[in-house]
Amino acid sequence: MNQVAGGAQYAYGSARDRAEDITRDGRHLADAARERADDLIENGRRYAGEARRHGRDYGRRAVRYADTNRTSTLLGIAAAAFALGFLARSSR
DSSP, rough: OHHHHHHHHHHHHHHHHHHHHHHHHHHHHHHHHHHHHHHHHHHHHHHHHHHHHHHHHHHHHHHHHHOOOOOHHHEEEHHHHHHHHHHSSSOO
16 A cells, blocks of 8 residues: 555655646747747837838939939839830730
8 A cells, every 4th residue: 555655745846846847848938939939029020110101201302213213203103104005905
């Protein structure tokens, strides 16, 4: 009877140790995942900010170019409209 009780206590201790190890590993993995997610979010914010700045700069350049080169801009828009109309018509 003492051997059975000792075996049960041993099994309980082993299971408890294993559960603690799994819990510790799970916390470690959760912390690592949280840190990685934080890094990804920060990188995403930085890339979004850079894209916003680049878009604003390119937009300003395009407006400046269109304003200084009105004839070229109108010819380019007309050519693009003609090309789109040609591609969109049903009987080519």
